[in-house]
Amino acid sequence: MQAQQKENIISSDRSVILNLSELWSYRELFYFFTWREVKVKYKQTALGVIWVVLQPLIMVAIFSFFFGHALKNDNFLGLPYPVFVFSGLLLWNFFSSSVNTAGNSMLTNAPIIKKIYFPRIIIPVSALLVSGVDFIVAFVAFVVTLIYYQVHVDVLALIVFWPLALVFVLLGTLGISCGLAALNVKYRDFRYIIPFGLQIALFVSPVIYPASNTSNPWVNYVLALNPMYAAINFFRVPLTGTSEMNFFLVMISSVSAIVFLLLGIYYFKKTEAFFADIA
Amino acid sequence: MKPILEIEHVSKRFRLHHQGASYLSFRDRITNLFKSTDVTEDFWAVYDISFQVQPGESIGIIGRNGAGKSTLLKILSRITPPTSGRIISRGRIASLLEVGTGFHQELNGRENIYMNGSILGMKKAEIDKHFDEIVDFSGTENFLDTPLKHYSSGMQLRLAFAVAAHLEPEILIIDEVLAVGDAEFQRKCLKKMEDVSRGGRTILFVSHNLVAVGNLCTRGVLLKSGRVVAEGDVKDVIRAYQMDFEMNQNTLWQRTTTSRAPLWFETIKIQLNGDQPALSLTIDLALRSERKHSKGFLAFDIINSLGVTVMQAIPRIDPFIEYQPGLQNLEISIDLPPLVPDTYSLSPWLGAHNNETFDMVNNAVMFEINESPTKGRTFPHTYDHGSIVPPSSVLKYTK
Numbered sequence: 001m002q003a004q005q006k007e008n009i010i011s012s013d014r015s016v017i018l019n020l021s022e023l024w025s026y027r028e029l030f031y032f033f034t035w036r037e038v039k040v041k042y043k044q045t046a047l048g049v050i051w052v053v054l055q056p057l058i059m060v061a062i063f064s065f066f067f068g069h070a071l072k073n074d075n076f077l078g079l080p081y082p083v084f085v086f087s088g089l090l091l092w093n094f095f096s097s098s099v100n101t102a103g104n105s106m107l108t109n110a111p112i113i114k115k116i117y118f119p120r121i122i123i124p125v126s127a128l129l130v131s132g133v134d135f136i137v138a139f140v141a142f143v144v145t146l147i148y149y150q151v152h153v154d155v156l157a158l159i160v161f162w163p164l165a166l167v168f169v170l171l172g173t174l175g176i177s178c179g180l181a182a183l184n185v186k187y188r189d190f191r192y193i194i195p196f197g198l199q200i201a202l203f204v205s206p207v208i209y210p211a212s213n214t215s216n217p218w219v220n221y222v223l224a225l226n227p228m229y230a231a232i233n234f235f236r237v238p239l240t241g242t243s244e245m246n247f248f249l250v251m252i253s254s255v256s257a258i259v260f261l262l263l264g265i266y267y268f269k270k271t272e273a274f275f276a277d278i279a
Numbered sequence: 280m281k282p283i284l285e286i287e288h289v290s291k292r293f294r295l296h297h298q299g300a301s302y303l304s305f306r307d308r309i310t311n312l313f314k315s316t317d318v319t320e321d322f323w324a325v326y327d328i329s330f331q332v333q334p335g336e337s338i339g340i341i342g343r344n345g346a347g348k349s350t351l352l353k354i355l356s357r358i359t360p361p362t363s364g365r366i367i368s369r370g371r372i373a374s375l376l377e378v379g380t381g382f383h384q385e386l387n388g389r390e391n392i393y394m395n396g397s398i399l400g401m402k403k404a405e406i407d408k409h410f411d412e413i414v415d416f417s418g419t420e421n422f423l424d425t426p427l428k429h430y431s432s433g434m435q436l437r438l439a440f441a442v443a444a445h446l447e448p449e450i451l452i453i454d455e456v457l458a459v460g461d462a463e464f465q466r467k468c469l470k471k472m473e474d475v476s477r478g479g480r481t482i483l484f485v486s487h488n489l490v491a492v493g494n495l496c497t498r499g500v501l502l503k504s505g506r507v508v509a510e511g512d513v514k515d516v517i518r519a520y521q522m523d524f525e526m527n528q529n530t531l532w533q534r535t536t537t538s539r540a541p542l543w544f545e546t547i548k549i550q551l552n553g554d555q556p557a558l559s560l561t562i563d564l565a566l567r568s569e570r571k572h573s574k575g576f577l578a579f580d581i582i583n584s585l586g587v588t589v590m591q592a593i594p595r596i597d598p599f600i601e602y603q604p605g606l607q608n609l610e611i612s613i614d615l616p617p618l619v620p621d622t623y624s625l626s627p628w629l630g631a632h633n634n635e636t637f638d639m640v641n642n643a644v645m646f647e648i649n650e651s652p653t654k655g656r657t658f659p660h661t662y663d664h665g666s667i668v669p670p671s672s673v674l675k676y677t678k
Contacts, residue, residue, distance in 0.1 A: 011365035
């Protein structure tokens with residue numbers, strides 16, 4: 001044993017700042033949690049991994065069949081409806097499945113939390129990583145769709161806006177997921193609130209139909225608090241150009257994503273020490 | 280040399296909410312906004328605990344149920360924070376409060392070894408290095424690619440302990456994980472832990488099994504109601520614990536708190552009758568039912584002063600304990616085998632056939648046996664060689 005060991009102090013003081021060096025030392029656990037969920041997810045299914053591609057494709061088909069016809073006269077930013085809805089669903093599915101699994105993750109992993117210490121934030125973050133794996137597969141399917149419909153893509157805009165869209169999706173999703181995961185430990189009501197919230201959020205996000213601007217600016221401002229608003233708008237820029245984007249609303253949404261991130265992580269860190277006592 | 284672990288005035292308080300719910304619902308929060316009638320009671324699970332651990336030492340933490348042992352281990356493992364006080368550790372701590380944490384029924388043996396090892400704090404490279412030893416120790420080499428759900432519970436346990444046994448932290452915290460598994464496997468585990476402690480690692484061991492603590496540890500800490508009441512050489516501490524056990528000997532137990540079970544013990548009273556080796560125990564029980572429950576039956580564990588359960592009696596109740604609001608009384612008799620002089624305790628259990636537990640009271644009542652089971656002989660009986668002296672005779676002796 002080394003003569004000079006690093007001293008660790010356990011006390012009642014808790015920091016609300018993420019300890020990044022500790023997280024780095026636990027990097028393998030991120031991998032194992034994610035790997036476990038990915039492995040388990042499609043076990044004992046006949047189609048297995050094919051479900052990852054099939055799920056978004058079926059959703060696109062359903063939305064195209066119903067909304068594509070119903071909203072025939074609308075303007076989908078000049079895109080074929082399947083491409084339009086897929087571009088939104090791609091990000092939306094990542095957000096929704098992350099929030100859903102991460103929101104319940106502290107409870108499903110309660111037996112582990114009560115027996116072993118590790119930075120708790122690994123659990124909701126690995127829920128995001130699991131959805132990330134699905135996202136990558138769906139993304140490939142999306143690119144194939146773009147090629148099939150011969151959509152014109154602005155490569156320069158793509159290099160700027162797709163990474164930007166991903167960054168904002170990640171910030172918003174991470175914040176909301178962590179916040180809900182922590183809230184769910186204390187108030188189990190969130191187990192029921194989350195699915196409803198996600199359904200409402202799907203209809204106020206510009207996924208199925210374009211971001212329609214109502215005449216009342218305040219309604220627009222409120223709707224723009226949704227962090228997915230900016231992300232989906234950014235993501236569509238390389239396909240449609242920026243002509244129809246409302247920069248002010250996108251700005252609100254971007255700031256909101258950052259606020260959600262800070263609030264979510266702050267609340268998570270503030271309450272995480274007591275998860276084992278009440279989970 | 281500096282101590283590897285310094286525990287300084289550690290206390291942990293739990294708030295007991297008397298509404299019964301341990302977590303709040305949003306509705307509670309909202310309704311409570313307008314009234315402040317939330318009845319809470321402070322409960323100090325551990326209070327002002329201080330001791331030091333030197334590198335390479337193995338320390339046994341003993342005490343009765345509810346003495347604060349598990350809470351102390353949870354604080355040391357960083358699972359729950361102390362309310363006050365602090366702990367300085369100078370080494371990597373790994374804790375084993377349960378075997379098989381993070382096991383997933385759908386994953387196969389190989390995958391579970393990696394998952395579990397990683398949760399316990401092993402690096403992938405360490406698991407790779409020990410993989411063959413782990414498989415060897417658990418004896419599951421033919422099932423590595425079988426999903427865990429097809430393992431027997433014994434196999435799962437062996438696999439879980441095998442992973443845990445290959446942890447290599449400077450400080451290892453172990454909570455009664457040995458209380459499970461068959462005797463052969465328990466011996467294997469104890470052997471492994473002795474090797475670990477001889478290998479210079481520091482061990483904190485919590486167990487009811489005083490034999491295991493005595494064999495494994497050099498120093499002991501005795502907890503009572505969340506406080507340290509004795510500390511020092513493990514033999515002295517075990518003796519202090521046994522003394523305390525005897526002083527509290529009691530033949531009547533009465534419920535002082537309310538129970539949420541549908542059927543529970545209200546009073547338990549025992550009386551020892553007869554002479555060795557034909558002693559019998561009469562147990563008077565009063566049970567109370569509040570709600571409808573499935574058919575119940577009783578079991579009685581008899582535990583010696585080392586904390587080892589020596590036997591279990593399962594009296595036949597014809598037909599069963601049926602639901603009947605209010606009190607029911609039972610009188611039960613247990614014929615005791617010839618027992619080694621010692622203080623024994625009785626833990627009654629009340630449950631249903633589907634393994635549902637309604638109520639159990641650990642070490643509810645006690646009785647002492649002073650007489651030798653082999654009267655007229657001078658051979659001394661000690662619990663080191665078991666608690667029961669079965670009748671034996673020589674059938675043939677050829678010179």
